[in-house]
Every structure is written in structure tokens, then in C-alpha cells.
Amino acid sequence: MRVDVLLGLQWGDEGKGKIVDYLAHQYDIVARFQGGPNAGHTLYYNGNKVVLHHIPSGVFQPHLLNLIGNGVVIDAASFRQEYQKVVDTGVDISQRLFISRKAHLILPTHKILDAASEAAKGSAKIGSTLRGIGPTYMDKIGRNGLRVGDLTLPTFEQAYAKLKEKHLGILERYDIAAHHDLPAMEAEWREGIEFLRSLLLVDGEYWLNDHLRQGKRILAEGAQGSMLDIDFGTYPYVTSSNTVTAGVCSGLGIAPQLIGEVYGITKAYCTRVGSGPFPTELNDETGEQLRQAGGEFGATTGRPRRCGWIDLPALRYAIMLNGVTQLIMTKIDVLSVFERISACTHYLYEGKLAQTLPFDLDRQPVSPHYETFAGWANHVFTPDAALPQNLQIYLQAVAAYLGVPITLLSVGPQREQLVAMT
Ligand code: GDP
Ligand code: IMO
Ligand code: MG
Numbered sequence: 001m002r003v004d005v006l007l008g009l010q011w012g013d014e015g016k017g018k019i020v021d022y023l024a025h026q027y028d029i030v031a032r033f034q035g036g037p038n039a040g041h042t043l044y045y046n047g048n049k050v051v052l053h054h055i056p057s058g059v060f061q062p063h064l065l066n067l068i069g070n071g072v073v074i075d076a077a078s079f080r081q082e083y084q085k086v087v088d089t090g091v092d093i094s095q096r097l098f099i100s101r102k103a104h105l106i107l108p109t110h111k112i113l114d115a116a117s118e119a120a121k122g123s124a125k126i127g128s129t130l131r132g133i134g135p136t137y138m139d140k141i142g143r144n145g146l147r148v149g150d151l152t153l154p155t156f157e158q159a160y161a162k163l164k165e166k167h168l169g170i171l172e173r174y175d176i177a178a179h180h181d182l183p184a185m186e187a188e189w190r191e192g193i194e195f196l197r198s199l200l201l202v203d204g205e206y207w208l209n210d211h212l213r214q215g216k217r218i219l220a221e222g223a224q225g226s227m228l229d230i231d232f233g234t235y236p237y238v239t240s241s242n243t244v245t246a247g248v249c250s251g252l253g254i255a256p257q258l259i260g261e262v263y264g265i266t267k268a269y270c271t272r273v274g275s276g277p278f279p280t281e282l283n284d285e286t287g288e289q290l291r292q293a294g295g296e297f298g299a300t301t302g303r304p305r306r307c308g309w310i311d312l313p314a315l316r317y318a319i320m321l322n323g324v325t326q327l328i329m330t331k332i333d334v335l336s337v338f339e340r341i342s343a344c345t346h347y348l349y350e351g352k353l354a355q356t357l358p359f360d361l362d363r364q365p366v367s368p369h370y371e372t373f374a375g376w377a378n379h380v381f382t383p384d385a386a387l388p389q390n391l392q393i394y395l396q397a398v399a400a401y402l403g404v405p406i407t408l409l410s411v412g413p414q415r416e417q418l419v420a421m422t
Contacts, residue, residue, distance in 0.1 A: 001212055001213070001215065001258065002258055002259065002260025002261070003031075003208075003212065003218045003219075003220055003248065003252070003254050003258055003259055003260060004027075004217075004218070004219050004220070004260045004261040004262070004263065005219070005220045005222065005245050005248050005259060005260075005261070005262045005263065005322075006019060006020055006023065006219060006220070006221055006222060006262075006263040006265065007220075007221075007222025007225070007226065007243065007244070007245065007262070007263075007264065007265070007322060008222060008223075008224065008225030008226065008243070008264075008265050008266075009225060009226050009227075009264045009265060009266045009315055009318035009319065009322070009324070010225045010226070010227055010266055010267065010270055010271070010272075010311075010314070010315070010318070011224075011225050011227045011228055011234075011270070011271065011272035011273070011278070012039075012223075012224045012225040012228055012272075012273070013040075013225075013267075013271055013273070013296075013298070013299065013305065014225060014265040014266055014267050014330055015042075015265060015267065015330035015331065015410055016041055016057070016221065016222060016223070016265055017041025017042050017043040017051075017052060017057040018042065018043050018044075018057075018330070018410065018413065018415065019263070019265055019328055019330070019408070019410065020041070020043075020056070020057035020058060020219065020221050021043040021045075021057050021058070021060055021061075021415060022415055022418060023219060023263070024057070024058040024060075024061040024064055024219065025061055026217065026219075027058065027064065027217045027218060027219040028063070028064065028065060028211070028216040028217045028218065029058075029064065029065045029066070029067060029208070029211055029216055029217070029218045029219070030056040030057065030058030030059075030064060030065075030066050030067075030218075030219050030220075030221055031056060031066070031067040031068075031069050031204075031208060031218060031219070031220050031221065031252055032054070032055075032056045032067070032068050032069055032071075032072050032220075032221050032223065033069045033071045033072070033220050033221070033222065033247055033248050033251030033252045034069075034071040034072060034222070034223060034224075034241040034242060034243060034247045034251045035072060035073070035133070035222075035223030035224055035239065035241055035243070036053070036054060036072055036073035036074060036075065036106060036131060036133055036136070036223075037053040037054055037074075037075050037078050037079070037082075037106075037129075037131045037133075037300070038053075038128075038129040038131045038133045038223070038224070038239060038300060039052075039053055039054075039223035039224065039300065040052075040053060040298065040299025040300035040301075041053075041057050041221075041223070041299070042299050042413070043057055043060065043415070044413060044414050044415055045060045045089055045091075046089070046090075048089060050085065050086070050089060051299045051300070052082065052086075053078065053079075053082050053300065054068055054072065054074055054075075054078075054079050054082060055068070055079075055082055055083065055086060055093075055097065056068070056221050057221055058219070058221070059086055059091060059093050059096070059097070060089075060091060062091075064096065065096050065098065065211075066093070066096055066097045066098065067098045067099070067100065067202075067204055067207065067208060067252075068097070068098070068099045068100060068103055068204075069100050069103065069204050069208075069220075069251050069252040069253075070100040070101075070102035070103050070204050070205065070251060070252065070253065071103075071241065071242075071247060071250060071251020071252065072100075072103045072104075072251070073103065073104045073105070073106050073132075073133060073136045073137065073140070073241075074099070074103050074104070074105055074106060074148065074196070075106040075111075075131060075132065075189075075192070076105065076106075076189055076192025076193045076195065076196050077108075077185070077188040077189045077191070077192040078131075078192075079192060079195075079196070080191060080192040080195045080196075083097075083195070095200070097199065097200065098200045098201075098202045098204070098207060099148055099196070099199055099200065099201050099202070099204075100148065100201075100202065100203070100204030100205075100207075101147060101148050101149030101201050101202065101203055101204070102147055102148070102149065102203075102204065102205075103147060103148045103204075104136055104137075104139070104140045104145045104146065104147055104148075105136070105145070105146045105147065105148060105150075105151075105193075106131065106132040106133070106136045107132070107136075107146065107160070107163065107164065107167070107189070108182060108185035108186050108189050109135075109163075109164055109167035109168065109171070109182070110132035110135040110136045110139070110167070111130065111131065111132035111135075111180075111185070112167070112171060112176060112177055112180045112182070112185075113132070113135035113167055113170065113171065114128055114130050114131065114132045114133065114134055114135050115130055115176055115179075115180070116170075116171060116174040116176045116177075117134060117135070118130065119174065119176055120174065124275075125275060126236065126237055126238075126274060126275055126276070127237070127273065127274025127275040127276070127303075128274065129274075129300050129301055130301075131300075133239060133240055133241075134239075134240045135167075136240075137240035137241060138240070139163070144163060144166070145163075146159055146160065146163060148196060148201060149201065151193055151196060151197050151201075152197060152201070204252065204253060205252065205253025206253075208252055208253060208254065209253065209254070212254075212258065220248045220251075220252060220254070222243055222247070223243065224239045224241070224243045225243060225318075226243055226244050226317075226318035226321060226322060227272075227314060227318065228243055229241075229242055229243040229244050229247075229321075230242055230243075231244075232244060232317075232321050234276045234277045234361055234362060235362070236362070237274065237275050237276020237277065237362060238276075244318075244321045244322050245259060245262055245321075245322045245323055259323070261325050261326060262322055262323050262324045262325050262326070263324070263325075263326050263327075263328055264318065264319060264322055264324035264326070264327050264328070264404070265327075265328045265329075265330060266310070266315055266327065266328075266329055266330070267294075267310070267329070267330050267331045267334075268310060268329055268330070268331050268332045268334065268335050269290055269294070269307065269308065269309055269310050269331070269334065269335065270307070270308045270309065270310055270311050270314075271290075271294070271296050271305040271306060271307050271308075272305065272306045273298045273301070273303050273305050273306070274303075276362065277361045277362050278306055278308060279308075279311060279314070279344065279347060279361075279366050279367075279368050280308035280309045280310070280311045280344045280368045281306050281307070281308040282307060282308045282309065286338075287306070287307045287308060288307075289337055289338070290307035290308075290334065291304060291305065291307045293334045293336075293337045294307070294331055294334040309341070309342040309343060309344055309368070309370065310343045310344065310398070311344045311368070312343055312344055312345050312398065312401050312402065313344065313345070313346065313347055313354075313355045313356065313357065314357065315402055316355065316401070316402055316403075317356070317357055319402055319403075319404055324404050325404070326404065326405060326406075326407040326408075327399065327402065327404045327405065327406045327407065328406070328407065328408040328409075328410070329395070329398075329406055329408075329409050329410070330409075330410035331410065332381075332391065332409050332410065332411050333381055333411045333412050333417075335375065335376070336375070336376060336377060336378060336379050336380075336381075337377070338375045338377065339374075339375050339377050340372050340373065340374060340375055341372065341373045341374075341375050341394060342370040342371070342372045342373070343370065343371055343372075343373065343394075343397070343398065343401075344368040344369065344370055345369060345370070345371050345401065346368075346369040347366040347367065347368060347369065348366065348367040348368075348369055349364055349365070349366040349367070350364075353369055371397070373390065373393060373394045373397065374390045374393075375390060376388035376390045376391045379391070381411035381412065381417070381419070383416070387409075387419065395409075395421075405421070406421055407420070407421050408420055408421065409421065
């Protein structure tokens, strides 16, 4: 009776959607525990590419139940469109998607506040997805937020008007509100909340613990990545939720001793969207090769992702924070374009080589120290072929450094492009 967890160990986009979709057949329930439409989880269903933002990546397994947990923030307007896209693929989720009454609502004015906050920061902007994530979590923590369950209370309209008025008061200090068509945004959002009211709203914490007691197998799906965690990421260039395993407890109502396997996902290299420190970033031809070969453009915003070699000190840190029991490495195929591959094993800062991240990573430049490996240039991955020897050497070195077994490799974007390591 355990809840397994799957989460990203880097700055997001590690391939969580694809792996959850693959693992989902072993589970009865997939539950999202934090984040919101800032997430973009890509998977392929019947050969069609689908990008999910709020909806758990288990929806394409017909037997599976899905929960959007209390730790998630929901934009009713974009949620309705996302739901429709899933329905358009021919999948019926009307009796399989449950939403926690305690999940918080992103209001139209939260999105404008997000834009205002970014504009005010100027060159120090976070590079947020502008989905209203930060301001919504601020209202949650500030005890002003509106929750999904409030939608069914007679006090909702009054509470909405009050919070909107507060936001408009703040926005008076900025000239940004004029650039947003609030009435149009509200009209779309109102259609969204009407739709939300018609869905299966539950007390997610009871719902999940009851299912667990009945012996149901549950997988918690993370969004973003550990280096974007509000406490442990590269603050302030982070998102506004706890993306690490601890977030499963608060974001779903699961007691710590009920956490089982923790699958940590990493790309075979590194990417980051938005601003902030990225020690192994390559602003050169190699970085561009990674971007092109990996199709590294944001699934939510389409922005080019910053690219670099794998960062082992950062991974070791994320593994420590999450209690990772199994590592899954994705996008191995992308490295097939290189003759030689590098892995950062240490950082050089304050005149010393270190394997730990400095507190002020956002101010203090650290120089990556690399170990290089012979590549497996032009290898084409097929289901039956043995792994190239140079790849095996690379994987063994990474697993030895990190102290956690690599149990699954992803060698292409499609569902079946996986190699289980025995
Ligand atoms: P997520 O946010 O962690 O779910 O990841 P994204 O969907 O934002 O980004 C991962 C991207 O890599 C998507 O375009 C996937 O289709 C793609 N992808 C996932 N695994 C692999 C892989 O092993 N190889 C390649 N080439 N692409 C992959
Ligand atoms: P998935 O789940 C990559 C980044 C943004 C920005 C910072 C804060 O697809 O891995 P926010 O909108 O959350 O206030 O933005 O976090 N970011 C992501 N980067 N993948 C994501 O999600 C992300 N969600 C947020 O680019 O730098
Ligand atoms: Mg993504």
C-alpha cells in the first residue's frame, strides 16, 4: 500500500509525460500534486502528439482514474480547451477525471499580475510562462485564494468580486492592465468555471486514501523539475510550488510513510526554459546541435530551450532531496549526433572544486568541470539491438556517480521507444 512518485530532476521537460503514459498500465490512478498550466507534458497517443497541462498523463490508459490534486492550480479557461483536445482524440474521461475541491483557481487577474510582476523585474525577470502561477500561489499562501470547491458555494460571486477588486487595486500601479482585455478573459474563464462545476469534484485527500486502502495502485505525477522547486531550486528563478517528493504529501494529502518508489527522470543532457543559473549551459554550436537534435522548444510557450551537458552535481542534489530509488534517463538518442560527450562532475568556485551547489548560484558564476566520454555516433536505436558499448560505459559512470540504478532508458519520443535495464 504505497504511492509511487514520478518527477523531474532537472529544470523541467525531462519527458515526464511520456514516461507516466508508459508506466500508467501498472497503476489504477495517476494524480498530479502541484503546478498548473505552466506544465507541458508531451505524449503520443495513436501516433498523435498531445500536450497536457493540467490533466494527468495517465488519461490515455482506458482503465485508469486520474486526479488533479489540491496542490495544483487550475486555469478554468485553458483547462476547458485542454479537456476538449483530449475528448477530440476519442477518449472519454468524463467518469475518470476527478478534481480536488481544495485545488486553487487561477483568476484572469492572476495572469495580468504575472505579466506585471515580470515587467517590473525588467532584465531580472524570471521568464515565467505567464500563466498566473506565481500570483495564484501567493494568494493561496496569503490566505486569499479561491478554490474549486468554492465554485459550488453561494458566496462564490462575492468572494470573486472581492479578490478581483484587490488585484485591480494592485494593478493600478502598473500600466499593464490596459494591454489585457479583461472582459474577454473573464468571459472565457466564466465558461471554464461553468464547465468545472459539471465535473467530478471530490475531497481528494479522502478519495485517494480510500482508494489506497482498497489496494489501488497510485502514481503521483510531478510537474516542472527539482531545480525549479520553490525551496531548493535556483531561487528566485524557480516556480512557486514544491516540485520535490515532499510536495506529494502536501499536494495530495498522502502521509510520508506511504511514499513508495520514487522514479527520478533526467535527460541525458540538460535544458532550461526561462531565466536563471544554468552551470553547464552551452552558448555555442554544441548547444545549438542539442537544441535542434532534441527539438528543444517549450511545449507550453514554444520558447527555445537553453541546452547544455548533463549536470551530475545538480542531479546528485535532486536525488538526495527526493529520495530517488530508480533513475530513468530520456533522450539518449539525441546524443547520437556527437563523437564525444561530456558530463559535469564538479563545479569550480571560490578557487575550489566542489560537488555541491553554492547558496548564491544566481550571483556566483561556477565553472563546470567535465569528464568526457566516447560517443555512440550515428547509432540508430531499434527494439532488438544491444546498446552500444560506449553508451553502456557512459550509463555505468553516471549511475556510479549518482549511486542510484538506471532502470529505464528512453530512446525516442514514441511510447514504445524505451529500453528496460535489467
Ligand atoms: P515533460 O514536461 O517532462 O513531460 O517533457 P516535455 O513534453 O515538455 O518535453 C519532452 C520532449 O521530448 C517532448 O517533445 C517529447 O515528445 C520528447 N521526448 C521524450 N522522450 C524522448 C526521447 O527519449 N527521445 C527524444 N528524441 N524525444 C523525447
Ligand atoms: P514541465 O512540467 C520547464 C519555468 C519557467 C520559468 C519558471 C517560472 O513541462 O516540466 P512559472 O510560470 O512557473 O512561474 O515560471 O519556471 N517553468 C518550466 N520550465 N518545464 C516546465 O514544466 C515549467 N514550468 C515552469 O520557464 O523559468
Ligand atoms: Mg514540459
